[in-house]
Amino acid sequence: MTSANPPTRTPPSAVVLTLNEEHNIADCLRALGAFSDDIVVLDSHSTDRTVEIARSFPNVRVYQRHFDTEYKQRNFALHEVDYRHDWVYICDADERVPEDLARELTEAINDPAKTHAAFRVRYRNMYLGKWIKHASSYPVWIIRLVRPGKVTYEVRQTNVHPIVDGTIGELKSHFVHYSFNSGLVRWFAKHNYYSTREAMEGVRIRREGRPRLRKLFAADPMIRRRAMKNFSYFLIGRGFFRFLHQYLIKAGFLDGLAGFHYCMMISMYEYWIELKMTEFESNWRGATDRKVAKMLAGRPA
Amino acid sequence: MSAPRVDIMIPTLNEADHIAQTIANARELGDVYVLDSLSTDGTQQIARDAGAAAVVERPFTNYSDQKNWGIDNLPFTGDWIFILDADERITPELRDEIRQKLARAPRANGYYVNRVVLFMGKPVRHGGLYPSWNLRLFRRGTARYEERTVHEHMVCNGATDYLHHEMLHIRRESLSRFLEKHIRYADLESDEWLKWRLGQSTMGSPGSLFKDQLAARQWIRRNIWPRLPGRPLWRFMYMFFFRFGFMDGLPGWQLARLMACYEYMIGLLYKEKLQRRKESSRSLK
Numbered sequence: 001m002t003s004a005n006p007p008t009r010t011p012p013s014a015v016v017l018t019l020n021e022e023h024n025i026a027d028c029l030r031a032l033g034a035f036s037d038d039i040v041v042l043d044s045h046s047t048d049r050t051v052e053i054a055r056s057f058p059n060v061r062v063y064q065r066h067f068d069t070e071y072k073q074r075n076f077a078l079h080e081v082d083y084r085h086d087w088v089y090i091c092d093a094d095e096r097v098p099e100d101l102a103r104e105l106t107e108a109i110n111d112p113a114k115t116h117a118a119f120r121v122r123y124r125n126m127y128l129g130k131w132i133k134h135a136s137s138y139p140v141w142i143i144r145l146v147r148p149g150k151v152t153y154e155v156r157q158t159n160v161h162p163i164v165d166g167t168i169g170e171l172k173s174h175f176v177h178y179s180f181n182s183g184l185v186r187w188f189a190k191h192n193y194y195s196t197r198e199a200m201e202g203v204r205i206r207r208e209g210r211p212r213l214r215k216l217f218a219a220d221p222m223i224r225r226r227a228m229k230n231f232s233y234f235l236i237g238r239g240f241f242r243f244l245h246q247y248l249i250k251a252g253f254l255d256g257l258a259g260f261h262y263c264m265m266i267s268m269y270e271y272w273i274e275l276k277m278t279e280f281e282s283n284w285r286g287a288t289d290r291k292v293a294k295m296l297a298g299r300p301a
Numbered sequence: 302m303s304a305p306r307v308d309i310m311i312p313t314l315n316e317a318d319h320i321a322q323t324i325a326n327a328r329e330l331g332d333v334y335v336l337d338s339l340s341t342d343g344t345q346q347i348a349r350d351a352g353a354a355a356v357v358e359r360p361f362t363n364y365s366d367q368k369n370w371g372i373d374n375l376p377f378t379g380d381w382i383f384i385l386d387a388d389e390r391i392t393p394e395l396r397d398e399i400r401q402k403l404a405r406a407p408r409a410n411g412y413y414v415n416r417v418v419l420f421m422g423k424p425v426r427h428g429g430l431y432p433s434w435n436l437r438l439f440r441r442g443t444a445r446y447e448e449r450t451v452h453e454h455m456v457c458n459g460a461t462d463y464l465h466h467e468m469l470h471i472r473r474e475s476l477s478r479f480l481e482k483h484i485r486y487a488d489l490e491s492d493e494w495l496k497w498r499l500g501q502s503t504m505g506s507p508g509s510l511f512k513d514q515l516a517a518r519q520w521i522r523r524n525i526w527p528r529l530p531g532r533p534l535w536r537f538m539y540m541f542f543f544r545f546g547f548m549d550g551l552p553g554w555q556l557a558r559l560m561a562c563y564e565y566m567i568g569l570l571y572k573e574k575l576q577r578r579k580e581s582s583r584s585l586k
Contacts, residue, residue: 271562
């Protein structure tokens with residue numbers, strides 16, 4: 001707890017989900033430890049030094065659970081772990097909580113005028129040592145501070161959103177997101193995984209048929225974003241459109257070379273999603289096996 | 302005089318999915334020797350059950366070193382060695398051709414084999430992926446791989462020749478696996494680029510490089526290509542238009558785009574590695 005806070009104010013607990021985050025976890029826990037005295041690391045059986053490093057921090061408890069799906073892991077973190085405090089700040093290992101956000105978190109949950117069940121917050125996405133504000137569609141609001149009993153993650157393959165029973169407040173400060181800290185190989189591998197999951201979700205949504213247009217104009221920006229996402233699964237040229245959207249409409253070009261590369265990488269990721277949807281919907285492997293059998297059977301007599 | 306025998310070496314790592322089919326196909330040409338890089342999916346047992354003459358395990362070092370070790374150390378008994386990957390098949394036409402050629406006591410010590418890729422259920426015969434000549438069949442003791450961590454080449458002592466019929470390269474893995482592999486290759490390839498940049502490559506002197514076309518192409522790859530801006534786009538244009546990738550239809554279009562992704566990943570990783578190098582040398586000062 002910072003000395004600026006009177007001792008009567010209780011901080012939130014914090015939880016971090018990890019899998020092989022040895023490059024990130026120390027900085028992440030240091031930032032959390034500056035304001036919270038109850039930190040939980042829920043690790044998916046890392047094979048690097050993540051757990052060892054986490055255990056070396058005071059006020060940190062480490063639990064391990066086999067990672068099955070994102071929403072189950074996140075719901076486990078919220079509902080099966082006992083926290084010392086009523087509020088929990090959810091953090092990823094590649095995120096850092098700066099001082100101003102730390103102060104605001106504690107103020108928000110100790111303010112009797114605020115009766116929210118959760119708070120959402122914006123973040124600054126960093127690439128090549130730079131805040132890529134435009135390329136990463138700033139501002140994106142994300143729910144990070146919650147009362148665990150009031151929040152459940154939706155059933156979805158990846159990029160899960162929390163469902164909140166109650167009102168949602170907004171925080172002014174930002175956290176900082178270093179998605180490239182563990183190196184690009186890791187980023188590519190992660191997005192290979194995410195794109196498979198997104199494609200599975202896309203195939204499911206395409207099977208259900210187009211969603212209603214009305215949702216595209218919903219007042220809630222989170223519902224709007226999700227509706228847009230669902231529509232996007234019916235699009236041809238996902239990668240191309242995402243690039244146009246991020247680089248021109250969202251003005252990613254203002255972020256210089258870092259912005260360009262970020263937009264390209266996101267566009268590549270979208271291309272992978274689209275191609276994987278094609279792969280799942282038309283059976284490539286079966287077609288290949290049939291063709292091979294034919295070619296190995298020898299020339300026609 | 303009995304016909305010359307061909308031993309087939311198959312390097313493997315976690316190929317449980319189709320190693321049985323590979324061996325069944327290879328055994329029609331000769332005895333099969335599996336060099337396994339400590340698979341964890343039971344590849345070794347499947348290979349034995351499928352009738353491999355020997356399954357030898359060795360921790361993976363890099364592609365060229367691993368295969369060179371296999372060439373030197375597997376208990377081959379035949380006069381010739383054919384190197385086959387687990388995702389490759391020998392067509393009946395190629396098998397007959399090899400038998401006929403070798404039975405005539407050829408002068409050549411090594412043979413280049415042409416390879417056709419099957420992707421999304423179709424053979425890909427354009428886009429610069431075809432023809433794809435690889436020295437795969439050689440008289441035992443006459444050929445080795447050049448030492449390079451990825452995209453290794455074989456060097457053969459003596460005359461070489463080309464076989465007319467082709468073998469198949471089956472891309473039947475999921476796209477996710479395809480990308481996983483290409484992320485790994487991009488990582489290795491960018492390491493190579495860094496070595497070239499720092500002048501640590503094992504490749505010979507520039508004077509000898511223009512003696513043949515392959516060497517000239519390699520020189521361009523090492524000294525010009527990494528410095529060219531817009532490589533992913535060039536790679537796409539080259540494959541899809543200049544090498545007629547569009548003639549292959551949908552697989553040609555997707556492969557050209559995937560290879561552009563691959564090229565892009567190499568470039569980004571190369572930049573990242575250069576940057577890290579600079580940072581670490583700065584912090585040392």
